[in-house]
Amino acid sequence: MSITSFTIIFIILLLIQTITQLWLSFRQVRYVSLNQDKVPAEFQETISLQSHQRAAKYTIARQRLRMWEILLEAVVLIGFTLFGGLTWLNSFLAEMISSPIWYQVALVIAVFAISSLLSLPFSLYNTFVLEESFGFNRMTVKLFIADFIKSTLLGLIIGIPLLYGLFVFLDNFYTPYWWIWVWAAFSVLSLLLMFIVPKFIMPLFNKFTPLDNPDIQQRINHLAQRTDFGLDGLYVMDGSKRSAHGNAYFTGFGKHRRIVFFDTLLNKLTPPEIEAVLAHELGHFKHKHIIKRIILSFTMSFIFFAVLGYLIDKTWFYAGLGVFPGISQPIFGIALVLFSLILPVFTFLYTPISSFFSRKDEFEADRFAVKQTNADNLVSALVKLYNDNASTLTPDPLHSMFYDSHPPASIRIQHLKAANT
Numbered sequence: 001m002s003i004t005s006f007t008i009i010f011i012i013l014l015l016i017q018t019i020t021q022l023w024l025s026f027r028q029v030r031y032v033s034l035n036q037d038k039v040p041a042e043f044q045e046t047i048s049l050q051s052h053q054r055a056a057k058y059t060i061a062r063q064r065l066r067m068w069e070i071l072l073e074a075v076v077l078i079g080f081t082l083f084g085g086l087t088w089l090n091s092f093l094a095e096m097i098s099s100p101i102w103y104q105v106a107l108v109i110a111v112f113a114i115s116s117l118l119s120l121p122f123s124l125y126n127t128f129v130l131e132e133s134f135g136f137n138r139m140t141v142k143l144f145i146a147d148f149i150k151s152t153l154l155g156l157i158i159g160i161p162l163l164y165g166l167f168v169f170l171d172n173f174y175t176p177y178w179w180i181w182v183w184a185a186f187s188v189l190s191l192l193l194m195f196i197v198p199k200f201i202m203p204l205f206n207k208f209t210p211l212d213n214p215d216i217q218q219r220i221n222h223l224a225q226r227t228d229f230g231l232d233g234l235y236v237m238d239g240s241k242r243s244a245h246g247n248a249y250f251t252g253f254g255k256h257r258r259i260v261f262f263d264t265l266l267n268k269l270t271p272p273e274i275e276a277v278l279a280h281e282l283g284h285f286k287h288k289h290i291i292k293r294i295i296l297s298f299t300m301s302f303i304f305f306a307v308l309g310y311l312i313d314k315t316w317f318y319a320g321l322g323v324f325p326g327i328s329q330p331i332f333g334i335a336l337v338l339f340s341l342i343l344p345v346f347t348f349l350y351t352p353i354s355s356f357f358s359r360k361d362e363f364e365a366d367r368f369a370v371k372q373t374n375a376d377n378l379v380s381a382l383v384k385l386y387n388d389n390a391s392t393l394t395p396d397p398l399h400s401m402f403y404d405s406h407p408p409a410s411i412r413i414q415h416l417k418a419a420n421t
Contacts, residue, residue: 006320007082010342017348018074024399025063025070031396032056032063040393042413046383047393058134058390065130069122076118080111080341082322090325090334101171104333105163109156111337134390136244143241150204162189170332179309186305187298198251198258208235211261219275220259227282227372235260240267245389248274250281268388273381276373283368289361308339351402358405363415370419379416382409 036056039049080086090107097103127144131137170178202208211217211234224231239247239262246265251258259278269277284290311317312335318325321342325334369378386393386409393409400408407415 001316003316003319006316013345021070025067027396028399029060029063032059032392035394040410047387055390055392059392087324101167104167107333139242179305183305207238215271233258240264269381272377276378277381279369279372280365283365287364359407362406375416
């Protein structure tokens with residue numbers, strides 16, 4: 001492929017991504033705004049017009065912030081690539097650091113540090129202005145800074161040895177099939193993190209205590225027994241110290257599965273409703289959705305590493321993106337960074353496909369829940385969560401089809417009621 005051709009392809013795909021994202025956000029804002037003065041028929045008895053309008057305003061505010069993020073992401077990407085930012089940073093670090101290995105480690109860290117710092121104002125605004133104005137934020141400035149420092153240090157503690165090991169391996173054992181070994185190591189590490197993160201990393205940020213509610217415990221244990229689901233414990237997480245949003249999730253595999261509730265969720269739902277929500281989550285396990293997603297993730301990463309292995313020595317790949325590594329400099333670091341930066345552009349059109357299959361899984365988990373519990377309890381739980389989390393009941397159909405991992409509220413409720421008849 002010629003340098004010019006690849007540049008044109010990149011620009012076209014970046015324009016398609018940016019324009020599509022902005023257009024879909026604009027559609028969402030307009031559609032939600034046009035439907036904010038009337039509660040959908042399915043919710044007129046359970047959600048007030050005031051709550052519906054609050055959800056509309058919240059959705060619109062989030063979308064408008066997202067539009068600015070989209071523009072920033074495009075500008076940063078162009079700055080790193082076609083405007084020469086990555087070339088300059090690469091040359092600067094190569095001159096400053098004599099070790100080829102450490103220079104590459106520094107390059108990867110520097111690029112992602114710059115990207116994180118540029119997105120920091122949006123995170124601050126989202127937390128302390130947008131979420132605060134709608135009554136969701138519980139985060140203090142002190143806690144925000146502590147989280148930022150902890151996550152940064154963890155990223156460095158985990159990332160630096162891994163990057164160093166990667167570049168040492170590539171420097172000493174480079175073959176045309178290096179990417180297979182790297183992919184295998186990446187896959188093993190991903191599996192290890194699934195066990196390490198819940199037990200050792202998440203407790204650094206939140207407090208986990210055993211669930212102390214006999215009614216809920218009994219219901220969940222009976223649900224687990226009749227669905228043949230092994231449990232290793234029920235825990236409550238102090239999510240309320242950061243946000244008023246509620247949630248629950250599973251961790252672990254085999255006999256070491258745990259259920260974790262946000263304390264905010266326990267305060268919002270009744271025991272029968274919590275049982276229904278967990279029945280839905282169990283549906284994901286019983287239908288092997290989690291395993292399927294892990295396999296898909298490994299398959300996609302295999303493809304990505306294979307493509308990177310093909311591109312790593314192609315001059316048109318670098319030059320076509322406005323990046324010019326020094327002839328005497330190692331290319332592994334800059335190849336990894338560049339590929340990571342442009343990957344979202346080249347995979348953007350896969351988004352609606354992923355969303356479609358995710359919604360399909362949600363419907364399947366709902367059907368499982370209806371068989372195990374009372375559908376009315378799941379419906380009432382969802383309505384409460386929509387209301388408390390200010391989730392719009394009237395999303396733009398096209399925006400929802402493209403992005404949403406869960407079905408729109410009205411459609412989901414209709415399916416649940418139909419499954420219960």
